[in-house]
Amino acid sequence: MKQKVIVIGAGIIGTSVAYYLSKKDVNVVLIDAKDIAAGTSGACDKAIMLQSKKSGPTLAMAMKSAELYKNLEEELGEDLEYENGGGMILINNEEELKVLYEHVQKQREAGLKVTIITGDEARKINPNLSPKILAATWCEQDAEVNPLKTAFAYAKAASKANMTMHLNCKVTNLIEVNGRVIGVNTTQGEIYGDCVVLCCGVWVTSLLSSLHLEVPIMPRKGVILVTEKLPKIINCNILGGSYIVSKLQKEPPEKNPLGIGLSMGQTKSGNLLIGGSREFAGFDSSVNSFILTEIAKKAIAAFPCLQHVNLIRSFVGFRPFTPDNLPVIGEVPTVSGLYIAAGHEGDGVALAPITGQMIAEIVTDQTTEMDLTPFHMSRFFESFTY
Amino acid sequence: MAKQKEIHFIFNGKEIKGIEGQPIAAALFNNGIRAIRQCEVTGEQRGVYCGIGHCFECRATVNGIPGIRTCLTLIEENMIVTSNLAGVQNDEV
Amino acid sequence: MMKCDVVIIGAGPAGLTASIELALKGLQVVIVDENYRSGGRLLGQLYEDRRKKRVWAGKIIAKDLADKAKALSVKFLFDTSVWKIEDKKVFLSNEVVKVIEAKAILLATGAIEKALPIPGWQKVGVVTVGAAQTFTNLHNVKIGQNVIFVGIDPLSISVAIEMKHAGVNVKGLFLPPTTNLLNQKCNPKEVLESVASAAGMATNPIYRLGGKFVHGAYTKLLLHLLKYKQLKINGIPIYFRKAVTQINGRAEVQSVNVRSLKIDGEVTEVEKTLHVDTVCLSGGLLPLIDLSQLANCVIIDIPELGGFVPLHNEHLKTTVEGIYVAGNITGIEGAQVAMAQGKLAARSILREFNLSSENEISVAFNEIEKARILSPITFLPEIRKGRQIMRDKWEEYLKR
Ligand SMILES: Cc1cc2nc3c(=O)[nH]c(=O)nc-3n(C[C@H](O)[C@H](O)[C@H](O)COP(=O)(O)OP(=O)(O)OC[C@H]3O[C@@H](n4cnc5c(N)ncnc54)[C@H](O)[C@@H]3O)c2cc1C
Numbered sequence: 047m048k049q050k051v052i053v054i055g056a057g058i059i060g061t062s063v064a065y066y067l068s069k070k071d072v073n074v075v076l077i078d079a080k081d082i083a084a085g086t087s088g089a090c091d092k093a094i095m096l097q098s099k100k101s102g103p104t105l106a107m108a109m110k111s112a113e114l115y116k117n118l119e120e121e122l123g124e125d126l127e128y129e130n131g132g133g134m135i136l137i138n139n140e141e142e143l144k145v146l147y148e149h150v151q152k153q154r155e156a157g158l159k160v161t162i163i164t165g166d167e168a169r170k171i172n173p174n175l176s177p178k179i180l181a182a183t184w185c186e187q188d189a190e191v192n193p194l195k196t197a198f199a200y201a202k203a204a205s206k207a208n209m210t211m212h213l214n215c216k217v218t219n220l221i222e223v224n225g226r227v228i229g230v231n232t233t234q235g236e237i238y239g240d241c242v243v244l245c246c247g248v249w250v251t252s253l254l255s256s257l258h259l260e261v262p263i264m265p266r267k268g269v270i271l272v273t274e275k276l277p278k279i280i281n282c283n284i285l286g287g288s289y290i291v292s293k294l295q296k297e298p299p300e301k302n303p304l305g306i307g308l309s310m311g312q313t314k315s316g317n318l319l320i321g322g323s324r325e326f327a328g329f330d331s332s333v334n335s336f337i338l339t340e341i342a343k344k345a346i347a348a349f350p351c352l353q354h355v356n357l358i359r360s361f362v363g364f365r366p367f368t369p370d371n372l373p374v375i376g377e378v379p380t381v382s383g384l385y386i387a388a389g390h391e392g393d394g395v396a397l398a399p400i401t402g403q404m405i406a407e408i409v410t411d412q413t414t415e416m417d418l419t420p421f422h423m424s425r426f427f428e429s430f431t432y
Numbered sequence: 433m434a435k436q437k438e439i440h441f442i443f444n445g446k447e448i449k450g451i452e453g454q455p456i457a458a459a460l461f462n463n464g465i466r467a468i469r470q471c472e473v474t475g476e477q478r479g480v481y482c483g484i485g486h487c488f489e490c491r492a493t494v495n496g497i498p499g500i501r502t503c504l505t506l507i508e509e510n511m512i513v514t515s516n517l518a519g520v521q522n523d524e525v
Numbered sequence: 526m527m528k529c530d531v532v533i534i535g536a537g538p539a540g541l542t543a544s545i546e547l548a549l550k551g552l553q554v555v556i557v558d559e560n561y562r563s564g565g566r567l568l569g570q571l572y573e574d575r576r577k578k579r580v581w582a583g584k585i586i587a588k589d590l591a592d593k594a595k596a597l598s599v600k601f602l603f604d605t606s607v608w609k610i611e612d613k614k615v616f617l618s619n620e621v622v623k624v625i626e627a628k629a630i631l632l633a634t635g636a637i638e639k640a641l642p643i644p645g646w647q648k649v650g651v652v653t654v655g656a657a658q659t660f661t662n663l664h665n666v667k668i669g670q671n672v673i674f675v676g677i678d679p680l681s682i683s684v685a686i687e688m689k690h691a692g693v694n695v696k697g698l699f700l701p702p703t704t705n706l707l708n709q710k711c712n713p714k715e716v717l718e719s720v721a722s723a724a725g726m727a728t729n730p731i732y733r734l735g736g737k738f739v740h741g742a743y744t745k746l747l748l749h750l751l752k753y754k755q756l757k758i759n760g761i762p763i764y765f766r767k768a769v770t771q772i773n774g775r776a777e778v779q780s781v782n783v784r785s786l787k788i789d790g791e792v793t794e795v796e797k798t799l800h801v802d803t804v805c806l807s808g809g810l811l812p813l814i815d816l817s818q819l820a821n822c823v824i825i826d827i828p829e830l831g832g833f834v835p836l837h838n839e840h841l842k843t844t845v846e847g848i849y850v851a852g853n854i855t856g857i858e859g860a861q862v863a864m865a866q867g868k869l870a871a872r873s874i875l876r877e878f879n880l881s882s883e884n885e886i887s888v889a890f891n892e893i894e895k896a897r898i899l900s901p902i903t904f905l906p907e908i909r910k911g912r913q914i915m916r917d918k919w920e921e922y923l924k925r
């Protein structure tokens with residue numbers, strides 16, 4: 047009999063896990079409390095950015111993921127608005143230049159094609175860029191994709207391979223017998239399977255707590271502004287230098303408690319998505335005028351032509367944050383038959399394909415090509431040796 | 433009916449006659465012009481859709497300021513209205 | 526920063542009526558509206574009110590209200606959108622006045638139209654029924670020569686009649702196709718039923734049409750009407766059994782594809798082309814609640830009121846201290862009801878300033894039902910049930 051795997055959460059991570067599992071000829075059941083991409087994956091940006099990742103396990107993983115993205119449209123037979131247009135981090139002053147120079151060197155050592163270019167070179171790529179921008183980093187490997195379309199396409203492809211899907215179906219708790227998870231209780235009844243994969247992003251903690259387990263995933267709120275449709279204003283992913291610099295220098299969060307920085311991407315339909323903020327505020331989805339104004343100011347400083355552009359709305363998403371900025375991927379320690387793929391913070395879109403592939407490997411073959419140790423949940427268990 | 437004052441303005445290089453108190457879009461309609469701009473992405477022509485400022489389909493550059501909704505903006509003497517349709521031939525009238 | 530007692534967002538019938546009531550008691554009131562003039566949706570309304578045997582000319586009523594308000598020194602800020610509300614501060618898109626601080630805020634932002642995205646809906650010459658109404662009745666502009674409507678409801682029927690009066694060739698009203706995307710009533714019987722029950726009895730064109738039938742004999746009437754493929758109201762054909770499946774044209778609308786519908790709403794294969802230059806879409810109305818969301822009001826879904834609305838008590842106070850609502854933001858109804866609600870909201874606010882009595886509030890409350898009965902147009906057949914659900918939800922909220 048075929049292995050039956052229950053995947054909880056139909057965000058970009060859960061749908062990817064479901065898709066790569068369905069390619070392995072297992073029976074997949076995908077469950078979501080709401081809908082496909084109704085969580086963070088429907089309230090985020092669209093960058094597959096490599097140069098923003100710290101060199102180490104995340105960068106290695108992101109590079110593999112970026113490779114998988116290259117053929118994904120063809121593989122799934124859908125338009126995902128994938129664009130391999132590169133990305134740049136804007137450098138405003140000498141101090142940022144110094145910090146980013148070092149960062150770039152480390153990434154180059156890790157094999158990433160990233161360089162520092164002058165302000166004028168940056169303005170050749172993005173002619174609307176302010177003349178005040180001193181320099182920029184440039185990485186041609188950076189790409190972008192529509193996360194909603196990707197999640198829907200993954201779910202569609204998995205459904206074609208016999209996946210069953212239960213939407214508007216909330217998992218209330220996991221069914222555990224003798225240390226083994228054998229199914230889930232949902233608002234639509236019990237569902238049994240050989241194993242369960244938790245892909246519920248920032249909401250994963252409540253399901254784990256039903257087994258008296260804890261994982262330190264917390265919502266890190268992000269605000270994004272959406273402009274009216276515009277002709278092409280930017281030609282690649284944009285990130286403001288100040289945010290990356292403060293992250294690299296491990297600045298205390300008190301210095302910028304709202305975590306206001308700049309990130310920009312333009313959708314295929316022409317709307318600019320302008321981020322953002324990084325704030326710990328629980329699940330409070332309200333937006334205050336200060337954040338909106340500050341983000342808008344940063345965008346106008348980098349692209350003065352946005353001065354007269356209308357904003358049509360803003361939205362809030364909750365990044366699944368972990369204290370060491372690494373996702374939690376692999377078996378859940380102390381119980382069997384339970385796996386987790388959550389906590390991708392601000393990288394879930396970029397890391398979705400590789401996460402799905404790794405979970406599919408470990409669930410079906412019990413081994414993975416990549417070393418999962420850095421991502422294992424046991425790192426949060428003090429006296430637990432894996 | 434009270435006397436209505438005529439107002440003259442320019443839309444994409446063409447002189448248009450309207451009546452005081454009319455929004456730009458209404459004056460354009462009266463002159464048989466319904467296509468106001470081009471979609472920045474698909475190049476398709478666009479005109480008034482909602483008529484009250486919600487959809488942003490009727491935008492044009494008014495006296496140098498881009499992104500002005502013509503359904504909400506009253507015409508003024510010698511106003512200059514331009515859009516990315518300037519120079520685009522409309523082959524169907 | 527500007528300061529005042531009450532800031533009202535929306536200069537429609539609800540906001541204008543409230544401003545007068547507040548200013549009469551000496552409060553300093555500022556009304557903000559993103560339009561260039563006051564009146565809101567009243568401006569486009571022009572039709573015969575059969576019961577009163579007079580013409581309901583929204584433009585004139587709006588002017589009367591605005592004149593009164595101005596005479597009472599209500600301050601107006603036009604061309605100004607409110608984009609945020611925070612701690613009784615209202616943030617504006619205005620270059621000069623950027624923030625107003627008030628002791629109370631009234632949200633009277635009205636309603637928006639639902640989209641009806643049938644293929645080709647983005648073409649030049651496709652407009653919403655609201656745009657058609659505004660351009661025909663307010664701007665006196667003919668938006669096309671040969672026009673059809675997609676969506677059959679009290680609003681599209683009344684706008685079609687107004688357009689015909691204005692000399693436009695209205696070729697008919699059709700249904701949209703049934704698709705998951707549209708999530709609409711597209712089944713001929715259901716549509717006919719909802720039109721018949723939503724429109725106020727006395728003026729209901731469907732009833733007039735089937736004049737020989739008694740009012741209670743619903744089903745008989747409906748089945749009778751559905752036998753015809755086409756009905757006419759004021760000379761305008763209404764096709765309860767035909768759907769527009771596509772809008773064609775290179776840049777501007779040139780034609781539409783029309784298909785017959787089975788009685789259950791299923792689209793048949795046979796397709797005909799109808800030459801038109803203008804298509805008016807009527808997909809229904811939604812309360813415009815974005816500002817109440819930004820102000821952190823509790824929002825609930827009550828389909829009987831038109832969808833998501835801010836939770837409020839009978840006297841129009843929301844869950845956020847100092848924020849009140851009136852008009853279509855509370856549920857879709859006609860202009861008279863909006864005006865009555867404006868008055869009630871004003872008296873609720875006055876109560877905070879100790880300037881109104883419980884009795885005055887009750888009187889204003891009762892006037893809403895009177896206005897409802899007198900309305901020549903009813904949008905939602907179960908509006909009273911919706912209002913009751915709101916009362917229950919408020920009770921629940923208080924007990925929480
Ligand atoms: C503002 C912002 C910008 C971002 N920009 C980027 C970017 O540019 N690039 C990038 O790579 N990443 C970005 N991210 C991060 C990325 O969005 C997330 O890492 C990613 O979406 C997480 O996906 P997920 O599938 O784990 O979670 P989610 O998308 O939240 O999916 C979890 C799903 O689980 C369901 N669920 C929860 N509990 C239950 C239950 N009990 N029963 C059933 N279902 C349940 C939910 O309904 C939800 O659909 C951004 C995030 C934010 C907030």
Ligand SMILES: Cc1cc2nc3c(=O)[nH]c(=O)nc-3n(C[C@H](O)[C@H](O)[C@H](O)COP(=O)(O)OP(=O)(O)OC[C@H]3O[C@@H](n4cnc5c(N)ncnc54)[C@H](O)[C@@H]3O)c2cc1C
Nearest residue numbers: 535537538539559565566607634635655852853859860863
């Ligand atoms: C297309 C359409 C047609 C209608 N036709 C009829 C009809 O024929 N007969 C009838 O009785 N009723 C009709 N109605 C119902 C109509 O909503 C009510 O008659 C009445 O106008 C509601 O009054 P109101 O004061 O609640 O809102 P409105 O009259 O809609 O006024 C709201 C005002 O708020 C302003 N506003 C909204 N948001 C903001 C913001 N963020 N910042 C600044 N200003 C803002 C708007 O510009 C508008 O002027 C129609 C509604 C619509 C949408």
Ligand code: FES
Nearest residue numbers: 483485487488503
């Ligand atoms: S027509 Fe919709 S904003 Fe002007």
